[in-house]
Amino acid sequence: xxxxxxxxxxxxxxxxxxxxxxxxxxxxxxxxxxxxxxxxxxxxxxxxxxxxxxxxxxxxxxxxxxxxxxxxxxxxxxxxxxxxxxxxxxxxxxxxxxxxxxxxxxxxxxxxxxxxxxxxxxxxxxxxxxxxxxxxxxxxxxxxxxxxxxxxxxxxxxxxxxxxxxxxxxxxxxxxxxxxxxxxxxxxxxxxxxxxxxxxxxxxxxxxxxxxxxxxxxxxxxxxxxxxxxxxxxxxxxxxxxxxxxxxxxxxxxxxxxxxxxxxxxxxxxxxxxxxxxxxx
Numbered sequence: 001x002x003x004x005x006x007x008x009x010x011x012x013x014x015x016x017x018x019x020x021x022x023x024x025x026x027x028x029x030x031x032x033x034x035x036x037x038x039x040x041x042x043x044x045x046x047x048x049x050x051x052x053x054x055x056x057x058x059x060x061x062x063x064x065x066x067x068x069x070x071x072x073x074x075x076x077x078x079x080x081x082x083x084x085x086x087x088x089x090x091x092x093x094x095x096x097x098x099x100x101x102x103x104x105x106x107x108x109x110x111x112x113x114x115x116x117x118x119x120x121x122x123x124x125x126x127x128x129x130x131x132x133x134x135x136x137x138x139x140x141x142x143x144x145x146x147x148x149x150x151x152x153x154x155x156x157x158x159x160x161x162x163x164x165x166x167x168x169x170x171x172x173x174x175x176x177x178x179x180x181x182x183x184x185x186x187x188x189x190x191x192x193x194x195x196x197x198x199x200x201x202x203x204x205x206x207x208x209x210x211x212x213x214x215x216x217x218x219x220x221x222x223x224x225x226x227x228x229x230x231x232x233x234x235x236x237x238x239x240x241x242x243x244x245x246x247x248x249x250x251x252x253x254x255x256x257x258x259x260x261x262x263x264x265x266x267x268x269x270x271x272x273x274x275x276x277x278x279x280x281x
Contacts, residue, residue: 008048016166017189026051028236037063043242053236055083061104083116089124094131113141118153119281148277151184169193174264175271193234225251
């Protein structure tokens with residue numbers, strides 16, 4: 001494997017609020033079984049991805065770890081994210097869960113550690129955040145953030161701690177554009193990261209998406225990923241098909257026009273493919 005294929009060099013980075021650089025395009029492994037994860041992540045690394053996003057609840061941290069160990073890539077060239085599950089929230093529980101994640105990944109540190117959901121009924125995310133701050137101070141993670149947090153959840157963290165989350169990873173695609181939340185992030189220096197960036201395929205047959213893609217000689221998925229990049233989102237598409245993995249990375253040689261961006265912006269309908277963060281525990 002080439003240590004720095006051209007595609008890896010082409011991926012832009014965003015600067016997190018603590019100065020850490022994060023690739024704007026990464027590879028997600030949500031819903032990938034552990035026994036398929038190693039091959040999928042290996043294919044992604046070979047294609048040029050350097051950012052890999054997993055989570056405890058995905059059950060595939062070991063599969064990710066196997067791919068990393070066999071990749072031949074230097075640790076400093078990789079950006080690895082994992083997430084704490086709801087049942088592990090709380091100060092001591094979060095520290096134990098982090099240790100277990102590192103062991104499964106086979107790593108000494110991660111680049112980004114996220115609270116997966118606010119789980120507001122449990123009311124444990126403030127204590128959890130204190131544990132995250134300790135992990136950050138101890139150098140066991142290079143950045144800390146959240147996932148699926150609404151403005152009121154993030155504001156509570158900011159008001160009760162000394163660390164503003166570096167990232168909020170949220171469901172985000174043309175059908176659910178989260179404008180209010182993204183504006184909140186921008187005001188507080190928080191990077192917006194999109195999960196389910198293709199709405200689990202629900203938007204790929206939409207006439208607007210197909211027409212824009214055809215105009216550029218690209219797939220509908222490539223057109224939507226390009227929309228994310230031009231919007232400023234960090235994006236982590238998932239696939240287990242090597243050809244699609246490569247296609248999802250081939251989104252830097254074209255640009256959507258202003259009118260095309262507006263046409264995709266008009267698809268916002270509030271459509272969620274996942275749970276509501278205000279009620280999910």
